Amino acid sequence: MIRTPLSFLPYLLAAVMVAGGFLWHEGDIAAVRIRAQGVAAIGGPFSLTDQYGVSRNSAYFRGRFMLVYFGYTYCPDICPTTLAVVADALGKLGKSADQVAPIFVTLDPERDTPGVLKAYLKSFDPRFVGLTGSPKAIAEVAHAYRVYYREHPLKGGGYALDHSSQIYLMGPDGKFIAVFDETLGPDGLAAALRKYL
Numbered sequence: 001m002i003r004t005p006l007s008f009l010p011y012l013l014a015a016v017m018v019a020g021g022f023l024w025h026e027g028d029i030a031a032v033r034i035r036a037q038g039v040a041a042i043g044g045p046f047s048l049t050d051q052y053g054v055s056r057n058s059a060y061f062r063g064r065f066m067l068v069y070f071g072y073t074y075c076p077d078i079c080p081t082t083l084a085v086v087a088d089a090l091g092k093l094g095k096s097a098d099q100v101a102p103i104f105v106t107l108d109p110e111r112d113t114p115g116v117l118k119a120y121l122k123s124f125d126p127r128f129v130g131l132t133g134s135p136k137a138i139a140e141v142a143h144a145y146r147v148y149y150r151e152h153p154l155k156g157g158g159y160a161l162d163h164s165s166q167i168y169l170m171g172p173d174g175k176f177i178a179v180f181d182e183t184l185g186p187d188g189l190a191a192a193l194r195k196y197l
């Protein structure tokens, strides 16, 4: 008598797994749809000032890939790490790196003037384009790229920024292609970029 209910167990488990599989699959499809919508919405036109004080808008970069990263020069950790990874990856790409404009957009325009950006970026790679602008212009471009950032006061005075850390690859047409982060390391990032160059 006990054997009969137990014999259902494998069927019951199979049914649960099948139902679960369907649900999981549905979830996956929904996630892909959301991602596809997000993809279409990342990026957009901007008009900012580079580290030499020259106005640079998004149209200036058409015809080249843009590797766009948002951060700030006072950042103690993630920005220098990421910029070093990008610089090393560009080095590994050799000549094909000419197709890529590495761009660092400051999220801290009050402190990151063109002069500050110039001194900062020189230590990573002279090819970096540093962009700054009015707080409003920076907020707009950060929003267009879905970048999160928030100022928080430091104990000893001054402030730091919490910010999302993503490296955006935009195509020669200015459209979003892919997003990476520093955990790829220089070799991983170079390999990922080679697929598109």
Ligand SMILES: [Cu+2]
Binding pocket: 071, 072, 075, 076, 077, 078, 079, 080, 163
């Ligand atoms: Cu940072």
